[in-house]
Amino acid sequence: MIMPRTFDLGIIRGTGMTVAPSATREKIVTAADRLFYERGFEATSFADVAELVGISRGNFYYHFKTKDQILDAVIERRIRDRHEMLCGWVDDGQPPRDCIANFIGILLKNNRKIRSFGCPVGTLFSELTKLDHPGETGARGLFDLFRVWLRHRFQDMGCGKEADALALHILARSQGVATLANAYPDEDFLEREVAQMLAWLDAVADQHNNHH
Amino acid sequence: MIMPRTFDLGIIRGTGMTVAPSATREKIVTAADRLFYERGFEATSFADVAELVGISRGNFYYHFKTKDQILDAVIERRIRDRHEMLCGWVDDGQPPRDCIANFIGILLKNNRKIRSFGCPVGTLFSELTKLDHPGETGARGLFDLFRVWLRHRFQDMGCGKEADALALHILARSQGVATLANAYPDEDFLEREVAQMLAWLDAVADQHNNHH
DNA sequence: GACAGGTTAGGACAAGCGACCTAATGATAA
């Protein structure tokens, strides 16, 4: 397991020291995280975030020098959250097949948000790529997190060299399902596709159980 | 086959008459189509389009009253182009299996653009949804065009009631592959997934050949 | 030449944006 980015656990502001994160800063990141997801990064203004947090606009400059820094903090948090979630499943001692099934299950767990706004990872990456925004690297890091984690689970299942291709495959399937669930928000489609993905997963598992 | 939108084949400008489309208007739509795809709708300004076309900014108002009208025209053209492409395959007398294979082949044919900017349909829809933009309906119409066409091809293959689910499935797979090809622009992934989709298609075809 | 109608260029306009500054506030420690 590789942490794709170093984590800024607090405010540094020139002192070179790591301090406990400010409560307001965390509120800003939380609000920005939500608005970047629901409205997109560019369409979200400082005023929007300030209104949601309930603070003054001008106050932002104290916590973040630029809008890009807020984006970095949001991506950082998203990576940390997903990282914890994924590692939690492994630490629980769940077998790799169940871990991957949990990943697929995210689509159902978050089905309402996904049907409204698509996948937080895919839509953010897509937007930043089009904007030629440096944050694209961080957004790709989110993909990397899932890709590497899935690869390791498939390796644990004994898939060997195929593991990375399988990881990308299931990642792509999830992205596609999220996109179409967003365009056609009827619940049946999502459940149907998740069931198919789980069946596919079990077929892969069986195939490698029989071989070894 | 249903045309999801009526086509405005020219400029109306109050007269209620349909006139031959102006050359400048077509240039504007072409440039906007490209920029909306490469940079996104909101991030593309009138100045950007004007520069690409080589005309004055202020001139836009003569051809389009608002930016939204340009978007409508772009979506209209995209629908018309895809409609012609899809109908062309059917009119050529290609069997349904080959028609669907052609659809999957779009991913390879446009692989360079897709790896750079993602899928023109999916990314546009995703952006407009987040913006709560009325053009979302038109963008969904693009999905509808493919969905209905694919459904009819699967029906022609004898898939009956499953046809629509199969159409959505292959649509979702395409979307996911495009998204990940955008994030990881190495050629192998795209070719691998396309091969898998074609294998899946043949499996579906065989299944329904044996049954009947 | 004179005229008319479709077309174009260039600029004006208010609104909103990110970035930035400064004075006021609040809590803590001497």
Add this chain to the structure above:
DNA sequence: TTATCATTAGGTCGCTTGTCCTAACCTGTC
């Protein structure tokens, strides 16, 4: 109390945006 320093509110700045207006430009026909 006083001093200190982190934090906040409110406002300004230059810039870009979409929208809109008007004068000039073609390119025909009379």
